[in-house]
Amino acid sequence: MHSRDYPHLTASVLVADQDRILMVNEIDNGIRVWNQPAGHVEVGEDLQTAAIREALEESRYQVQLTHLLGLYQNVHEATGIHYLRACFIANAVTLVENAVLDADILQADWLPLNALLAGDYPLRSPIVRQCLLDFQAGQRFPLNCIQPMLSLSES
Incomplete structure (x- = not known):
């Protein structure tokens, strides 16, 4: 089975500091x-843990999740890969200066929300823009709407 034959489950965080967003x-x-x-969420990893791990690996920030922003779907135009993303709202807790960024990350920066929505920065996918719009509109869901991962003996 090819990786395009099934959805890719990803987790993300939207971290805001007043009108700036960590990108x-x-x-x-x-x-x-x-x-x-x-x-990507790793096999056996829950969504919240994946979001916290990805934030540290890609931005050097240890974060604390506060809400679920939403679930988002998109098929990548160039690759045909179907993505299913759980996006969480989080607070930046600590900048871990010596954390090593993922090799794919060029930089992390705090960018103005209005400039992101105005198209001043090219966004990776329509999901990124929709997350920003939903955040700006005040959309929030409690974290407890996602149940903890069950073990095989509990299913």
């Missing part, structure tokens, strides 16, 4: 784009 700059299919810290 990461990366290359996607040869194009430099901006994204929320995000990445």
